[in-house]
Amino acid sequence: MDEHGVEPKNGGISPTRKIVKLNGYALACAILASTNSILLGYDIGVMSGAVLYIRENLKLSSIQEELLIGSLNVCSLIGSLLSGKTSDILGRRYTIVLAATTFFAGALLMGLAPSYPFLMAGRVVAGIGVGYSLMIAPVYTAEISPAMSRGFLSSLPEVFITVGILLGYVVNYALSGVSSKYNWRIMLLLAAIPAIAVGLGVIVMPESPRWLVMKKRLSEAKRVLVKTSESDQEAEERLGEITRAWELNGSSNNNVGQGVWKELIWRPTRPTRRILVAAIGINFFMQASGNDAVIYYLPEVFKAAGIHKKKELFAINVIMGTAKASCVMISALFLDKFGRRPLLLLGSSGMAVALLVLGLGSKFLEHPTHKPTWAIVICVVAVCADVSFFSIGLGPITWVYSSEIFPLRLRAQGTSLAVSVNRLVSGVVSMTFLTITKKLSFGGMFFVLSGVMVVATVFFFFMMPETKGRNLEDIGKLFEDKRTSDEGREMLDK
Template identity: 30%
Template sequence: MQIGNLYTISAIAVLGGSLFGFDISSMSAIISTEAYLCYFNQGDTTFDSLGNRQCAGPRSTVQGGITASMAGGSCIGALVSGYLSDWLGRKRSIMVGSVIWCIGSIVICAAQNIPMLVVGRVVNGFSVGICSAQVPVYISELAPPTKRGRVVGLQQWAITWGIMIMFYVSYACSYIQGPASFRLPWALQMIPGILLFLGLTVLPESPRWLARKDRWNECLAVLTLVHGNGDLASPFVRREFDEIRGIAAFERRNADVSFLELFRPDMIHRTHVGIFTQIWSQLTGINVMMYYITYVFAMTGLQGHTLLVSSSIQYILNVVCTIPALLWVDRWGRRPTLLLGSAGMLIFMFANGGLMAADGSSAPRGGMDGLAPASWQISSRSASTGIITCTYLFVACFAVSWGPVSWIYPAELFPLRVRGKANALTTSFNWLFNFALGYFVPPAFVHVHWRLFLLFGVLCAVMLLHVFLMFPETAGRTLEEVEGIFTDPKGVKYIGTPAWRTRNAFYHSAFLEGSK
């Protein structure tokens, strides 16, 4: 028996997103704890006046490497997922990713030293790369146009839930003495991977992948199950099936499914847009706030458990502020959501940089609260409050815009024959820049201090201009209709409709779906 409710299917599939979220907060909540710093210590060990041990932990460049190793594995996993998805199917490729996640979590939990920890994180990253690339493809190929943004965006919501849940699990475990304080949360990471594997066993395969394999009866059965409530004669099901069949017939005559096709003249524009959607989502500066929020708040003078609790508030905001995007992103459209999000983020990044420059100074050697990368300190309480507030507002802007849309948008841009590989390629750039930033940020805090925030503010301004000029609106169109933005009706040549002239087709599609 297979589940046909679209929201249930999406809720199970996006557990793949929670894997990434679990990884983020299992590091951000742990890297400042005494147990972690002393177990993986590469510096001096000292004792305070009360006899408490204080360890420097890994060097800033090494900590950057530990954090970035997951993203490095994800980049490779995302690229491999294109071939895996085309071969095994969308659903089975995600199941493979869930098994790999459990293996990586075992290695991390048992890590005896930094190299073993890095290896486990690379394996986990390989899994996250597969799931993050193929879950949006799987859901987008099942969803109708008016709900596609909402259900694909659930991937980001699952990430935010994973971040928040794992942060509080790690926070609770920080009261445990010794290495168990970080080994236990790393072991608990396996739970969503196990649930994902079991849940996928009762979900249908993507109807568009089935069509590509000439499994037409199964394709029609899935469309009837998900969109027709079992009614084979549903007008919407028949219309969707005919569109898929027409596109599949054309693509079979023009099939060339290597990665090189993504760089052909009729494909390069959408490839460029998909890649930069993922690149910009990382260059917003969200990595600073997610992985290294404890460093930022340590600069404001927060310490100990107050530091962890204050840091956790942003994870709650991340969950809550993603909800409006899930409810209304199909009505808002992709372009306005990205443009307004970019504008909000650049304001708060510049505000943080300005506050740190005006009221900050270099921290004593060793950093604030024993964190070497937190090598800047804020001198006034009002500036500290302002930085914390702007950080929360920045996260809210990301959560309602680039967070969900960066997963929704690339999965909509490409034709069926290359969709798996295309989303694999675009997602690999997400992880490539995630890797670079994860490695770069700790030493950047040490060497460039507040200027790092200005850098991200400038990047947010550039991405705002880029979206306005080059990112077309895809909301409300079927995946087959999106082709019309980029090609003529026969799919022969590139048209290049100016991005700012494209419009949201939500209400037109809602009228058509209402007839099903």
């Protein structure tokens, strides 16, 4: 938007700005920040196998198993809610350090736990760290990225979650021959390694230029923008856009982050309400899809299908993890070319079909004695298709969308609220998945999840506008109606 409040015709990008190649410095910063997301991915992957040994070693009931797995997701709700305010006060950079440090402490508690209560305590601490990392990694990446590569860079947290899941599967497979008294402890302790890497990597990371503008540290913000732009002129333009947006929407409040919750929940404007519905909706459906639960309990699904050897179960996990990692990379590479909406709709509709097929295949395997090989193959293919479509659509795009649609003043705390819903739904689904499947069967559960994804596809079609190529400062206009837009232009003209 120029000084007269007129939106540029090329999607929110200044007419003088050219489409440029990927900025190496911005890429390095995004990779360092997104490394935090390995923590959640590794936990999802490794716990799917480790819980088999923990259950044997600590003699857990199925309810204790559900609580153990789901507690991390529920407790990550705490970190998600606190992360918005924390990052507005301390900055995005030091919130990343806090996330890694908290998860590191949790990993040590889990790996060294002498009993179930200590193991649960470790899950609680690690969960808080995960909550912080899930919010801060995409927000930091979105704020430091140029508009034309923001989709790719902001999807890197999901890429690293998927890499973490695959690492967890590989570790499960590699340690399956070790004594069950020790192997699950080694699996959980290894989670401390990426936490240390993040803590060290943040030393060379710059602060978010948009947070620096909020703190009126304009010279520091410009230095960061110069490094993430193709020229000094582009950096100057970006700084001007960020500063004007902050002066218009947020600078009247001297205490950064104050009054945001009231503005988000109690007295939202119509555009803010639409942004909040879109952000919460996509985070809700990301976890209501059952993706995390399917990954956590996949060995249980295939044990019910007649595959009982742990090494074979872990091998299936590795195959699925490889498919998931491949698809998330494809999605990340094409997000800025094809846009968010097409990939999101493709992914959610594909998941609906895959879960329907998985439900049908599971129904054929419910017979106690006769379990046809073709039905097992269909289930394996359907699971791989389900997680692959998730990695094309909901997986990366949820983080991209959540971090880019809120205006600067509301971004950290708005994103933290949306991610909190994400964590709450993930915890509820993970902690009830086995209980519900005992009532409905695995086939029935997958039919329900397929129906959820049909509803999700309809929601995305009507509620999610395309944000490809737009500056963060211009995306809010997509959620304005004509009257709101006209009022905003009149204010600018005055």
